Amino acid sequence: MRLSQSFIPTMRQDPGEAEVVSHRLMLRAGMIRKVAAGIYSYLPLGLRVLRKIETIVREEMNRAGAQELLLPILSPAELWKETDRWDFYGKELFRLQDRHERDFCLGPTHEEVVTDLFRREVRSYRQLPVTLYQIQTKFRDEIRPRFGIMRGREFIMKDAYSFDQDEEGAKRSYQGMYNAYCRIFTRMGLQFRPVEADTGLIGGISSHEFMVLANTGEELIVFAPDTQYAANVERAEIAPPAISEREAKKPLEKVATPNAKSVEEVCAFLDVSPCRLVKTLLYQTENDAMTAVLIRGDHQANEIKIQRYLGIHELTLATPEMISRFTTAPIGFVGPIGLPKVRILADHAVAALSNFIVGGNEPDMHLVHVNIDRDFTIDAIGDFRQAQAGDLSPRGGSPLQTARGIEVGHVFMLGTKYSEKMGATYLDAQGQTHPAIMGCYGIGVSRAAAAAIEQNHDEKGICWPMPIAPFHAQILPVTSSDEVRKTSDQIYTNLYQNGIEVLLDDREERGGVKFNDADLIGIPFHVIVGDKGLAQNTIEIKDRKTGEKFHVPREQVCEWITDIVKKRLESQP
RNA sequence: CGGGGCGUAGCGCAGCCCGGUAGCGCGCCUGCUUUGGGAGCAGGAUGUCGGAGGUUCAAAUCCUCUCGCCCCGACCA
Numbered sequence: 235m236r237l238s239q240s241f242i243p244t245m246r247q248d249p250g251e252a253e254v255v256s257h258r259l260m261l262r263a264g265m266i267r268k269v270a271a272g273i274y275s276y277l278p279l280g281l282r283v284l285r286k287i288e289t290i291v292r293e294e295m296n297r298a299g300a301q302e303l304l305l306p307i308l309s310p311a312e313l314w315k316e317t318d319r320w321d322f323y324g325k326e327l328f329r330l331q332d333r334h335e336r337d338f339c340l341g342p343t344h345e346e347v348v349t350d351l352f353r354r355e356v357r358s359y360r361q362l363p364v365t366l367y368q369i370q371t372k373f374r375d376e377i378r379p380r381f382g383i384m385r386g387r388e389f390i391m392k393d394a395y396s397f398d399q400d401e402e403g404a405k406r407s408y409q410g411m412y413n414a415y416c417r418i419f420t421r422m423g424l425q426f427r428p429v430e431a432d433t434g435l436i437g438g439i440s441s442h443e444f445m446v447l448a449n450t451g452e453e454l455i456v457f458a459p460d461t462q463y464a465a466n467v468e469r470a471e472i473a474p475p476a477i478s479e480r481e482a483k484k485p486l487e488k489v490a491t492p493n494a495k496s497v498e499e500v501c502a503f504l505d506v507s508p509c510r511l512v513k514t515l516l517y518q519t520e521n522d523a524m525t526a527v528l529i530r531g532d533h534q535a536n537e538i539k540i541q542r543y544l545g546i547h548e549l550t551l552a553t554p555e556m557i558s559r560f561t562t563a564p565i566g567f568v569g570p571i572g573l574p575k576v577r578i579l580a581d582h583a584v585a586a587l588s589n590f591i592v593g594g595n596e597p598d599m600h601l602v603h604v605n606i607d608r609d610f611t612i613d614a615i616g617d618f619r620q621a622q623a624g625d626l627s628p629r630g631g632s633p634l635q636t637a638r639g640i641e642v643g644h645v646f647m648l649g650t651k652y653s654e655k656m657g658a659t660y661l662d663a664q665g666q667t668h669p670a671i672m673g674c675y676g677i678g679v680s681r682a683a684a685a686a687i688e689q690n691h692d693e694k695g696i697c698w699p700m701p702i703a704p705f706h707a708q709i710l711p712v713t714s715s716d717e718v719r720k721t722s723d724q725i726y727t728n729l730y731q732n733g734i735e736v737l738l739d740d741r742e743e744r745g746g747v748k749f750n751d752a753d754l755i756g757i758p759f760h761v762i763v764g765d766k767g768l769a770q771n772t773i774e775i776k777d778r779k780t781g782e783k784f785h786v787p788r789e790q791v792c793e794w795i796t797d798i799v800k801k802r803l804e805s806q807p
Numbered sequence: 808c809g810g811g812g813c814g815u816a817g818c819g820c821a822g823c824c825c826g827g828u829a830g831c832g833c834g835c836c837u838g839c840u841u842u843g844g845g846a847g848c849a850g851g852a853u854g855u856c857g858g859a860g861g862u863u864c865a866a867a868u869c870c871u872c873u874c875g876c877c878c879c880g881a882c883c884a
């Protein structure tokens with residue numbers, strides 16, 4: 235491709251709208267342009283990267299035995315009503331009506347559509363197992379689209395669905411996809427980590443997320459460095475604290491704490507550490523009931539864990555108005571003692587405390603030297619808080635550490651959640667009817683491109699890993715002599731014939747402009763052709779990522795580049 | 808959904824408080840000179856000042872409404 239004839243509009247200045255590195259660099263390198271909030275066009279350079287990622291994904295999905303199909307973007311409300319997700323998915327679902335006022339939505343994921351297909355076509359266990367996948371545009375009306383294509387309202391996803399006869403088969407299918415995902419992200423040249431995850435809106439039994447490690451990632455993960463354990467904080471279990479010797483119980487005491495509402499204020503006022511304080515969080519659950527959850531002052535509640543324990547899908551913190559109606563204390567002074575009859579849950583870390591501090595259930599009052607059982611009773615002890623660095627891993631080993639990641643893949647063991655609701659069944663060898671056991675598996679293709687940039691860039695621009703780079707090499711004629719032009723053209727033609735994807739910067743620009751644009755676009759090798767080098771019959775080759783420079787005799791340049799590109803492409807699992 | 812901010816040339820911005828008919832840098836076009844890390848000189852083109860309504864002799868500027876975009880938050884007592 236000749237740059238003079240291609241549509242790669244680079245920008246010198248940072249666009250004002252871009253916050254994160256990948257967003258900024260994708261705009262500047264001419265890969266994407268915004269159409270509306272969270273909606274982007276992919277320009278030729280951006281599309282080439284997507285295609286590279288898609289190709290790797292396809293190859294590995296096919297290798298794992300999955301078959302590609304293409305489901306519609308638009309799907310009828312009826313299917314979504316069968317699984318209750320028409321209501322449950324909420325505002326994130328893009329809904330629309332046709333001219334007859336029939337309800338439709340733009341697919342955010344395709345469990346319903348694929349399960350519908352399955353139940354129409356599959357009758358017998360002889361047709362199982364089967365895994366189907368597609369690569370397609372998805373729609374989610376995100377509460378706040380941001381970070382360019384990282385969290386858009388329209389994005390490209392590979393989604394796969396497996397159907398099995400039994401648990402064992404389902405586990406094999408799951409493991410097959412898990413392994414394929416590891417290969418895919420390794421082949422893409424990304425540093426990643428699979429972590430245990432929550433199942434969220436998709437539901438199901440268990441799941442793993444694939445996180446590209448990057449400090450700018452939206453997700454927080456915890457891991458034990460000396461074991462395999464790693465999990466999203468939403469999910470991460472915490473081992474109960476070792477039982478230490480209890481302090482002698484001191485007499486309960488009421489103290490005035492004027493205007494001290496927050497943990498920090500109370501601790502500052504009483505001059506104690508937040509780990510001596512217990513927060514009483516009042517939650518409203520699905521059936522309008524109240525539940526109090528006790529969490530240590532230096533910890534954070536994990537609503538997903540609380541929901542899972544209570545077996546409910548909706549959990550909201552009580553509003554200040556509700557609190558003042560329900561209790562005798564304003565917000566900030568709620569405590570478990572003297573609370574109207576509610577269920578009280580206590581986190582493990584709270585249960586291990588003696589002589590702690592709670593809200594006094596009256597304005598400007600707290601209680602100190604509080605002890606469970608003596609002063610009030612609780613209904614359950616459990617793991618209700620968010621993991622943080624230093625907590626104990628549930629699988630033993632050293633304390634947990636935290637890292638940030640970008641979720642680029644997610645695999646779910648679904649079980650029969652969809653097949654039962656939708657009647658997706660098969661007949662076994664005995665003629666018995668069973669619901670198929672399902673799994674579903676997503677990869678954010680467009681997000682993976684952004685994640686790759688977050689992980690591979692420097693102050694000048696992108697540094698693409700070879701397997702997903704839009705081109706393998708870029709030729710920069712940096713002076714304008716006939717000799718330089720002729721040599722550049724020759725190298726271009728030869729590399730092209732060798733099957734190397736090569737970009738030739740034949741624009742009439744000065745060297746500096748070409749160098750800077752090349753660094754910005756980030757193609758792995760730059761072939762710098764100038765009179766200086768030609769005088770010694772050499773050509774300079776620069777490795778974009780390391781900055782390493784090689785002076786290669788002119789006759790050997792094509793061979794040199796071809797060899798190194800092939801080598802880099804082959805560094806696969 | 809709540810709060811904050813911004814919409815002025817392709818991009819980045821100034822002008823708005825204090826009304827007088829639009830400017831800077833980069834880019835773009837032409838010419839000459841230059842040419843290994845974002846060239847110099849000379850000349851040139853480009854604006855429904857996000858949209859609608861209002862106030863005024865006069866509105867980018869003041870008022871009202873509206874649309875779009877960005878950021879923060881969405882309740883940890």
